Amino acid sequence: MILPYQLLILCVSLIMMYSAFIYYKRGDIDLFSAVFWLTLWLALIIISLAPPLTLLSSKLLGTLRPLDALTILGFLLFSIIMFHMYSWLSKMKKQLNEVVxxxxxxxxSNPKHLRNKNK
Amino acid sequence: MSKKKFRISVVLPAFNEEKTIKKVIRSIGSWLNQDEVSVIVVDDGSRDNTFFEAKSEEALVLRHVVNLGIGAALLTGLNAAESLGSDIIVFMDSDGQHRPEDLTRLINPIKEGKADVVIGSRALTGSKGMPLHKHVGNKFLTWLTNLLGKSKVTDSQSGFKAFRSGVFKKINVTCENYAVHSEILIKASRAGLKIMEVPIETRYDEYTAWKGTNVFSGIEIFLSLLNLKLRGEI
Known part of the structure; x- marks a missing residue:
């Protein structure tokens, strides 16, 4: 039987996978990004539907509870994503400044600004 | 003093300055009537009528289609001034806080070959009327600028400065925020350029007192200078 939290994760993940697919089809994101996000949401669905799998991550990372391992992994993943977004935004800002x-x-080429030119 | 006619560019970075920009542009010409003067207004993505107000005056008006910040506006003005072949480039605020009568005091040391960079220092006149938060921030940032540039200026954050045009061939300015003032001074000092200060008075009223730098921009300047130091640029 599916518990409420599993249903929530399943729904949100499916919506996000659909969004990633649409973004890819529209050409807003490239194939690499689409695969990355689809894999991430798919992993969330698998973990939520098969909680014993999280025991493996707990064993691998040496934490007492599976939730601790997931928290650490989640924090690391989002730190990496944040860093890439920050770098990308900095680069975009620099490029925007150059374009502007x-x-x-x-x-x-407007000569009107010159004062006292013929004095 | 030399009778040579100098080509002077006065750069006015402007963001939402429709109330003052016309008056500031008009006031400049009357004080620099011996030289060939270009007033360059850089409208930094204003949401009001700054662009059209400035455009109706005798000035070269450049427009940033989006707001990039004071440093970026100054760098655009600087690029334009260099393209015009200016001998002297002046940075001046467009909110009317700087007195145009101080312009000659600012550019004369450059004309006479006594300085490469001249700062209009508010500290030399006792920072009269400067709000406390600006006064404290300015003291700290000036101390930091002097520390990094091994200089002895009294007002690093003054927006009223004049430069011999060759200065920017010797230093590469990269900051696009308020840290640009400190960056220029630090790099100029390290490049061995002659920096001089002249006393200026500024008009602070309800309109100008809360414009410009605040505590957050002070933190931004500090972090930008730290960043430049870590990258080995200063």
């Missing part, structure tokens, strides 16, 4: 500056400087 290029657009601004493209209007440099």
């Amino acid at each position: 500056r290029e657009i601004a400087l493209s209007k440099l």
Whole structure:
């Protein structure tokens, strides 16, 4: 029998897998990103439907409870994702600044600004 | 003093300054009437009428289509000033807090070859009227700038500065936020350029007192300088 928390994870994960698939089809994300997110959500579904699997992660990481191992793994995973997002945003900001500056400087051919030119 | 006619560019970074920009642009020409002057307004993605107000005046108006911050606006203005072949580049605030009559005091040491960089220092006139939070932040950031640049300036965060154009061929400015002021001074000092300060007075009123830097921008400046130090740029 499926417990309420398993149902919740299953629903959310399926919606997110569908979203990842749609984003891939639209060309918003590349194949690598689509596979990464689909694998992540699929793993969540498997773990929620087969909780004994988490015992393995507990044994591998040497934690007392399976939940501790999942928390550590989750924290690590989201730290990595956050770092990549931060790097990506910094890069995008730099590129945006360059583009905005290029657009601004493209209007440099206006002679009206010169004062006292003929004095 | 040399009678040479200098090409001077006054860079005004502006963000939502529709109330003051016209007055500031008009005031500049009357104080620099011996030289060829370009007023460069960089509208940094204003949401008000700053762009059109400035455009109606005798100024070169450049527009950032989105707001990038003061440092980015200054760098755009700097690029434009260099393209125009300026001899002297002046940074000035567009909210009206700087007195245009101080312009000559700021650029004369450069004309006379006594300085490469001239800072309009508010500290030399006792930082009159400066709100306490700005005063404390300015003291700390000036101390930090002096520490990193091995310099002895009294007002590193002043937005009223003049530069001999060759300065920016010797130093590479990368900061796109308020840290740009400290970065320029630190790099100029380390490059052995002559830095001079002249006393200026600033007008603080309800409008200008809460504009510009605050505690958060102070923290941002500190982190940016730390970042530059860790990357070995300063």
